[in-house]
Amino acid sequence: MESDHDFAQARFAADLMDPADVGRGAGERAVRRLDPRKAPSGQVPVVYEPRVARGLLSHLAAAIAGPAVARKTSFLKDRLGEAVFAPGVTVTDDARRARGLRSKPFDGEGMATEKRDIIADGALTTWLLDQRSARELGLAPTGHASRGASSPPAPRPTNLFLAPGSRSPAELIGDIAQGFYVTELMGMGVNLVTGDYSRGAAGFWIENGELAHPVSEVTVAGDLKKMFAALVPADDLVFRYGVDAPTVRVDGMTVAGA
Secondary structure (H helix, E strand, O other): OOOOOOOOOOOOHHHOOOHHHHHHHHHHHHHHOOOOEOOOOEEEEEEEOHHHHHHHHHHHHHHOEHHHHHOOOOOOOOOOOOEOOOOOOOEEEEOOOOOOOOOOOEOOOOOEOOEEEEEEOOEEOOOEOOHHHHHHHOOOOOOOEEOOOOOOOEEOOOOEEEOOOOEOHHHHHHOOOEEEEEEEEEOOOEOOOOOEEEEEEEEEEEEOOEEEEEEEEEEEEEEHHHHHHHOEEEOOOOOOOOEEOOOEEEEEEEEEOO
16 A cells, blocks of 8 residues: 645635545555665665655754754754855745734844845855844844744744756656656754664655656665755755745765665
């Protein structure tokens, strides 16, 4: 048996997907995963579909949060102003995006929000700071405080997204002789102190530029510093989750399968 899911969320009902399309998408995704095979082990290009590519942005956001930087528990703690991604890559946090799921005029401490390029032309431009972590670092707050019902404010991104690239997903995959297309990740094997990355995964094996067959019980591993530097985005960005990314390709990752 195999399972999968789909869903839609929006701030305006008119922006929601048709329920029939949501159900059909979930069913088609599950059927595509039937009869998975084992994947061979080795170092190959790994392509993340948008649903799982957004997880890489979540790791970035956690690594540049003020408290982690102040405690020196982030693998990016010394990289402010330096190249973290390849030239041309942009990651934006836009709290003012129209109809955005996390849009807001001010943060949990009353600071005005604004649109910021967290990564500009591959370089890390800012931390995510609330009042407390800004004081610890001797910097100005960035308007990223998020307040819960039972805890003090902490810095978090709003509408965070990786800007699309110039190539289609098919073009990203087209020159891969052997690789792995990831549609599901599991486990919590990410060390934000060192950047070590290891996740259970499932998806499809790539052969000669095409998705050949489903695979499961696979582990993908790498180092987030190297993964960010090698990341190439496709042109298929769609805003669906609050943290959004297009399809991305990362060469040289380790796949452990059969």
